[in-house]
Amino acid sequence: MNVAGTVLLFCSVYLIGVWIGRIQAGGSRKALRKNMQWKNRYREHLTEMRLRSTADAFHGLSSAFRESGSRSFDRANREIAATALAETEKEICQPCGGCHLGKMQLQKDTYYLRYLMTAFGKNGRINTDDMPRIFNETCCEMPKYLDELNEELERSQVQIDWKKRFLESREVAALQFQEAENMLLAIASSGEEWEDVTEEWDAAVRRECRKLRLRLGRILVESDHRGHLQIHMILQTGSRRPVPSREIADAVGLALKRRFRVEENGKSMIGREAARVVLMEEPVYGVCLGVARAVGGGGDISGDNYSAMELPEGRYLLCLSDGMGSGAAACEESEAVVELTEQLMESGFSLEGTVKSINSVLLLREGEQCPATLDLHCLNLYTGDLSSRKQGAAATFIKRGEKVTVLESADMPIGWNRNVTGEESVSQLEKETFVVLVTDGVVEALPGTDKEEFLAEILRRVKGGNPQMMAEDILALAVGQEEPRDDMTVLVAAIQSRN
The missing domain is CATH 3.60.40.10 (PPM-type phosphatase domain)
Structure with a gap:
């Protein structure tokens, strides 16, 4: 084989090797890209699960605060009513001794204790209609008994008010936990409201960035169920002159035939250091x-x-x-x-x-x-x-x-x-x-x-x-x-x- 044939064979083998290498590299890049997409989606899935788990924890805290607070308040009210009845019996019924009614164990009747405190809280006083019928029919010291009972309950009013404040403070905490739960669930579900439409708009956005002498790195374009867009970009200038973010929003909006604005608290100027820019479609x-x-x-x-x-x-x-x-x-x-x-x-x-x-x-x-x-x-x-x-x-x-x-x-x-x-x-x-x-x-x-x-x-x-x-x-x-x-x-x- 002469020298020309050897050179030709070498070049052919070299070109075939380059071609095969590119195919393999392309396949590797595609595999790597798919792997990265899978990893990103898996991370998003884990993040969503953690957010939902934390939201469940806040839900449990909210329920626990409400239930324990209500039980505590109800128990305290019953204890106050029972104490008032016992003191009234000691002051009025025992000295009287005229009947067996004073020995009725009303302070152990849970239903009546709740009713008694509800009536006192509503009217500010216990009346004859709030007492058992047999008391009204047979007690010879009913007016005196009611006066003493109301005095005992009035002495406990400060304690009742304090317990109400305590319950209200627990309600505030429970409400905060509930709202935190709702916000975490909203964040966890926010990804479901947006669709990735990057492929549809990628070329147009990159073209406008090149016109502004900007280097566009990663880009993500999302659309909600109403068709409104959000554009996430990593940008930096290719020159010494910084570019206003507002100018980027106007240029991209003109190309996409929509109106965009820069995310609140976003960078106002893009310089030579890579920066994240988010463009949001203007509201209607x-x-x-x-x-x-x-x-x-x-x-x-x-x-x-x-x-x-x-x-x-x-x-x-x-x-x-x-x-x-x-x-x-x-x-x-x-x-x-x-x-x-x-x-x-x-x-x-x-x-x-x-x-x-x-x-x-x-x-x-x-x-x-x-x-x-x-x-x-x-x-x-x-x-x-x-x-x-x-x-x-x-x-x-x-x-x-x-x-x-x-x-x-x-x-x-x-x-x-x-x-x-x-x-x-x-x-x-x-x-x-x-x-x-x-x-x-x-x-x-x-x-x-x-x-x-x-x-x-x-x-x-x-x-x-x-x-x-x-x-x-x-x-x-x-x-x-x-x-x-x-x-x-x-x-x-x-x-x-x-x-």
Whole structure:
């Protein structure tokens, strides 16, 4: 074989070897990628199982706190009632000795002891109707017996109140455990709500990053059940000039024909060091706010406080609280309610959990009981669903064109008693909808007997427009020509489409 043939054979063998090597390398990369995907999915599965296990533990703690607290409170109440009956028998029945009724073992009757304490807690006194019929028919010292029994129970009132506070504190802890359980379960299930659509959008995103002279490492594009996208990227610049994250969001949005924004608290500038960037699709709706306020009674501090803020996951909070009375004390109470509402809602609490938690905190505070109203609304900016919860608050008005819906509530303010009543209502909002929140001072200052209907009729005639002007007009209508006698606050949220 000549030299040319040898060279040709060597080159052929070399090329075949390279080709085989590439095939093997490609197969190895595919196998490695599949292995990595399996490992990632397995890690996600383990994480989900651990979250659910921790949620079960919180559920057990919540149940244990509630059950043990209720049993402890019931046992303490029965012991107080039994002691009061025994002392009354010792003071009245033994000296009398006129009948055998004093020897009735009422202090060992569990059902009667519970009934006795329920009647005393409800009426503040035990009456003849609360005693056994045979006592009422035969006891010759019934008035004296009842007076002594009521005195014994009144002496125990401090202990009863302390036990109630103790039970309420356990209820607060149980509620926190329950909310922690709900949030962990929500996190564990969050992966099921998103679908990996990286392959569909990968090329377009990489193309835009190259135009901006960015080096794109890993990328993950997810879509929820409504088709809204989230883009997770590892980026760094290929030059010395940093690139604003907002510019990246605009460029990617233009290419994908959608509107994106940078995740809250994300990096504002991308430099030469690799950084994680998350782009979230802009919600369908936006909120424009208008506020008008007046201080009643010639004071300089309003007892009303409000909050309007965007929450994580495309939610928007509207909150209005009216403290009892006016001045600094009322302001302090309503401010505490609003601040707690912001913190709980931002951390992921539900409306129900938020209301119950704040109610328990107010009841457990030292000093005089100071309840406050709570007008709480949470808007989903992607779907337009408005969830509402009202505790002792004035009516809320939802205006869509000439149609006005009135949301009213007969529930007591929070911090009034241990049991919080009321239900959450859900309304479907659309663009060009106005949500009007007012305090009692505004409604009570309106003319006529059906004041809510009067304001609703005024809103029907308003053609919409600027929410700030609408709030000022409503306040001017309520104030009139006189100095306001109560604090007044008007909050108008205009729901607008971003498209």
